[in-house]
Amino acid sequence: MYVPYSIVNPLTIVQIARRLPRPGDILVGVGDTVEPAHIVAQTVRPADFRIINVARELNVPLKKVKNYIKVEQGERVSEGDVLAARGGLSGGSCRAPIGGTIVGSGRGRLLLEADPQPIRLNALVPGVVVDTRPSEGVLIETVGAYIQAAWGNGLEAYGPLRVIARAPRHPLRPKHIDPASQGTILVGGARLDEETIERAIEMQVRGIIVGGLPSRLLSLAEGAGFPIVATEGIGKTPMSKATFDLLRSLDGRDVALSAQLRPRWGAKRPYIVVPMPSEAGTPVDPDAPIVVGSRVRALAPPARSSISRRGCLNSRPARG
């Protein structure tokens, strides 16, 4: 579950957790300086595999299968290699459907595992490694603008920011996405439509930041191939003015965009980090109470996504 506040801060100390999806190797140490493309950890994706039923394919009894098998456990094979054969003119053979390694055999079958595919985790942000968790991931600290968003399509990117919308309420339209958008992270105002996403795919943009995304576009956005982040949530919601103004002030800078989302267990939420060449900035205190003067954002209609300062406080705690 997300906490009921969103950080929109022009200069703060940000700690970004970089976690492997499965246990692996950590390639950096505490104190190391990293750049966005720096590989900080790596692991392997579970390899494809095949169970080859030799007994059935060669039509031989289980007890006799071992007489026909031509490969050893641990042996590497290429796609099409003969794994077992009966010999003779009508004997037939059993070939490897994929390249890989024979990792097991028994009950008339062979287990063939493909070469595992590496997963390399980059730093995403420039900064300093402040903590490592063996085989899990690292914590990178950086200084810059930090914006927490509401929804994301699960992908990540680092690239130059290009603010297209002129106001938080302006939607991002296909005509706004010209060849100069290639490789940039676009900022729209209120929302997207199908044509805009398709145009963005065509123009090879690196990412999109928008206020709201209608739920009918979720599956299209999830398949876009680049990160899409909605700062306010789902629907036709304008971007909050504070977020929009901050992003506009950062137009042209390089930004890290993470659209990873896990609202329910683990509470992973999308964010935008704009690194700054500064050592100033203070971390955000998650336990800071809401007091008179705190900046609050309306999450529901009629004033959704508008921001104001809290003028009075109800003595009773808010009910969730």
Add this chain to the structure above:
Amino acid sequence: MMADEQSIESILIADCGAVITKLLLLERVEASYRFVAQAETLTTINPPWSDISAGVVHAIEEIEEITGRALYMRGQLITPREGPNGVDAFVAILSAPEPLRVVIAGLVREMSLESAYRAASGAYTRTEAMLSREGSLHSPQETWARSVRDLAPDVVLLVGGIDGGASRPVMELAEAIALAASMLEEDQRPRVLYAGNAQIRPNVTKLISDITSVEVVDNVHPTADTEHLGPTQRALETIYVNKRLNSTPGADTLRLWSRSELLPTATAFSRIVDFLWYRERNTDRGALGIDLGAATTSVAATFNERSYVTIYEQGIAYGPTDWVEEHGVDRLLRWIPEEVEDPQDIFDLLYNRELRPWTIPQEPQELLMEQAVAREILHSALDVAHPTWNAGKAQQYPTLMPRFDPILISGGGIVHLPRPGQALLIVLDGVQPVGISTILLDINRAAPALGAVAGIKPLAAASALEAGTLVSLGTVISPVGKARPGDTVLKMHIAYEDGGDLDVEARYGEIEIWPLLPGQKATLKLKPTRRFDVGMGPGRGGKIQAIGGVVGLVVDARGRPLSLPDDPDHRRRRLNRWIWDVGG
């Protein structure tokens, strides 16, 4: 040092839900125990805190402010009491941790797999996949193994074959599971719970135990027409407690303060439903409790000294989007008493609610949608729970609900609604009770907490329940039968204990409410028409005692099963009429 049971006079109870952590202070006030303070804060199981005890401490600070007494000092809860400060005991219940991720593997979907799913629903689990042969000629071992390896669940529940029945297909499943486990890192390998054909237990254990841990329990489907879910449910609950509850970040702090082990919330809640049944010990009726939470819905039922718990995977905030994917948005829209211009707006609302579960509806349409979700989640949760019950004489009509009295409703999804009539209507629509029931509302969400208290001081829990912790919405009479709209369903003479009487009639298609105030008693003489049954047999009436509630004496004369008009305009008129009838 802990206070002994006799000397416990104050108990602090923490109820850590998926979204909200609630803290209640129960104290002895003269001869009885009463709740004297409560506080709610956000649950802190997730970042940036990642420590469930932090939310409890936040709530303790609020209780300190309310009561003016110190409860927490130098990072510790003060227990037992030290003079005016601290409490004698602390207990904690949790539903916040992630459910166990379970893959179910079996042979026939309509038999062992469905039984296994119902058994898994007895604990906090999320079923990620169901593997079966599905009519395939050859055993799809590669597909099974790939599913288990890629999902890397916490538990694989392997079932299939009646005792002494099929063995080869079950062994093929076991081989695929063993293969998948062998391809995972040791600490990622699922635990296997075997609840299939008892005759091949040694073979399954031998095959799997070298690779990962395997536990054997009684077959969920020992014969073609019997189901035996209890041992599997208990085994899954034990795994949940060990793997999730006790390893939740911050749980060690709560355990240190507590007099007893941390309890799953649904277990604590079912104790109260048990208590409600044992209070009457009526073998003709069961007691039902439904706790509609943010992430899960717990259904606890007790019949004839046997308790049943079902934890449905979806709640009022987390789950409606998945629910709509499975059942379609029309089932929600049919409960909206006004035209919805763009159903897409409904999806947007549901997604945003899931992103921000601590928000509450701000606009009428949002509230109506949330109430529609509550109706359907109740209905779906009962659909899963109902087949697990052996309701005995309470089950008068096989396709309808058994007779329940009382029906206890808990959870923020219903009890926080603006008007009690709205809560009542959701229960009538979602549960569709039959016969005569008292509807109790757990307005302070104290029932699960009292279930936890019952483990250390049963007298205090019983005393608090008797002292009016649960609010009665009223006595509801739900005749079973069908007629034409406007036909008389029931004639009733109401004789108020404190004087005065009324002769009334209920007509088909209406919800009728007559005054009967909270605590007020009346004798009802019921005369249903011959096609209707109020629980005494078709057309048979009799005298009953009724106690009032905040809504009153209710006759739901819409028939069972409840059917809504197909014509949208007609349906909306009916819905609005019913909302008006209950004062919602």
